[in-house]
Each structure stands twice: as C-alpha cells, then as structure tokens.
Amino acid sequence: xxxxxxxxxxxxxxxxxxxxxxxxxxxxxxxxYWYRQDPGKSLxxxxxxxxxxxxxxxxxxxxxxxTKARLSTLHITAAVHDLSATYFCAVDIIGKLIFGQGTExxxxx
Amino acid sequence: xxxxxQTPRYLIKTRGQQVTLSCSPISGxxxxxxxxxxxxxxxxxxxxxxxxxxxxxxxxxxxxxxxQFSNSRSEMNVSTLELxxxxxxxxxxKGDRGREQYFGPGTRLTVT
Numbered sequence: 001x002x003x004x005x006x007x008x009x010x011x012x013x014x015x016x017x018x019x020x021x022x023x024x025x026x027x028x029x030x031x032x033y034w035y036r037q038d039p040g041k042s043l044x045x046x047x048x049x050x051x052x053x054x055x056x057x058x059x060x061x062x063x064x065x066x067t068k069a070r071l072s073t074l075h076i077t078a079a080v081h082d083l084s085a086t087y088f089c090a091v092d093i094i095g096k097l098i099f100g101q102g103t104e105x106x107x108x109x
Numbered sequence: 110x111x112x113x114x115q116t117p118r119y120l121i122k123t124r125g126q127q128v129t130l131s132c133s134p135i136s137g138x139x140x141x142x143x144x145x146x147x148x149x150x151x152x153x154x155x156x157x158x159x160x161x162x163x164x165x166x167x168x169x170x171x172x173x174x175x176x177q178f179s180n181s182r183s184e185m186n187v188s189t190l191e192l193x194x195x196x197x198x199x200x201x202x203k204g205d206r207g208r209e210q211y212f213g214p215g216t217r218l219t220v221t
Contacts, residue, residue, distance in 0.1 A: 041215075
C-alpha cells in the first residue's frame with residue numbers, strides 16, 4: 001500500500017528560526033508536489049518537483065526531491081508569521097495525488 | 110484565465126438525503142479530479158474524469174458517484190448521506206499536456 005508520511009505533524013516555531021519538514025513515500029514516483037492550506041481554504045500549489053535532485057525556492061521556502069531515498073524536504077528559512085498554515089506533500093501516481101497527513105505550522109513572534 | 114469554480118460553497122444536509130456538487134474546470138482542461146478532506150482521514154482521492162469517462166477511482170463506496178459533461182464540467186453525487194460524509198470536497202482540473210492539478214475553493218458539506 002502506498003504511504004506518504006510527513007513529519008513533524010505539528011510545528012511551533014519562533015519568527016526568525018529555520019526548520020525542515022520531511023516527506024517520505026513508499027513507492028516510485030517521478031513527481032512530487034507541495035501545497036499550502038490556510039484554515040477553511042483550498043490548496044495553494046507551492047512547488048512541483050519533477051526529477052531526482054530537483055530543488056526549487058520561493059521566498060523563504062525551499063523544496064528538494066531525492067527520488068532514490070523517496071524523500072522530499074520543505075525548508076523554511078527565517079520564519080515569519082505569514083507562513084503559519086498547514087503544508088501538504090503529495091505524490092503523483094498516474095494522475096492520482098496521494099497526500100501526506102499535513103504539517104501544521106505555527107510561527108510565533 | 111478563470112480558475113476552478115465549485116458550487117455550492119457550503120451545504121447542510123440531513124442523514125439519508127443525497128447531494129450533488131458541481132465543479133467547472135479551467136477553460137481548456139478536460140481532466141477533473143475529486144478529493145475528500147476530513148480531519149480524521151485527511152485528503153483522499155475520490156475519482157478522476159477525462160472526456161466524460163471515469164479514468165481513475167479511489168476506495169470509496171458506491172454511494173459516491175460522479176459524471177462529466179461534454180463541456181468538461183463535472184458533478185459529484187453522494188447518496189444516502191452519513192454523518193461521516195461531512196467534509197470539504199475539493200475538485201481539481203488538469204490540462205492535457207501538464208500533470209499539475211489546480212484546485213478549486215471547495216464545497217463544505219455538513220451532514221446532520
């Protein structure tokens with residue numbers, strides 16, 4: 001059974017600190033997505049990672065993909081309150097997205 | 110380009126009733142997928158439609174069904190509603206060339 005596991009599931013950070021969210025998955029996939037979800041809202045696409053070694057950065061967020069280790073990371077640099085949200089990784093299996101449990105991030109001043 | 114739209118945005122139904130949700134994809138997109146989000150089970154794939162045909166299906170009971178029209182708009186139907194069907198239902202559309210899915214705002218269904 002395909003599993004996508006994120007850790008941590010809850011993350012309370014102070015502004016200005018760095019942290020990493022991990023996403024492990026159990027089967028081969030050539031495409032991984034990161035999404036952001038604010039409370040009561042839909043999913044906002046952050047990154048699409050297409051190949052082994054892919055690294056993408058947008059503002060204070062950087063995502064990477066290691067297909068051999070079946071691992072993706074979402075690194076947060078110098079966190080700010082506006083980054084408070086739930087972050088999901090999702091693995092694409094023939095057009096079907098399998099999501100991780102989500103990481104609820106809270107950034108406190 | 111307009112994004113994915115879903116109607117209604119909020120819905121309250123009673124156990125045993127049925128409900129129909131609608132999704133209009135981005136113009137030119139022929140693939141529409143549906144996902145259910147609950148606090149307990151997280152985000153789960155329901156089904157995907159492409160050119161009016163179901164192309165992929167998740168592990169949901171037969172009470173959950175869908176269809177797609179020639180204009181690519183899709184509807185999802187849930188019959189004999191149960192309390193556990195309370196969820197945020199998201200649809201996503203995808204273009205023919207890409208594989209990225211673009212999500213709509215969702216329909217919040219509450220079953221009482």
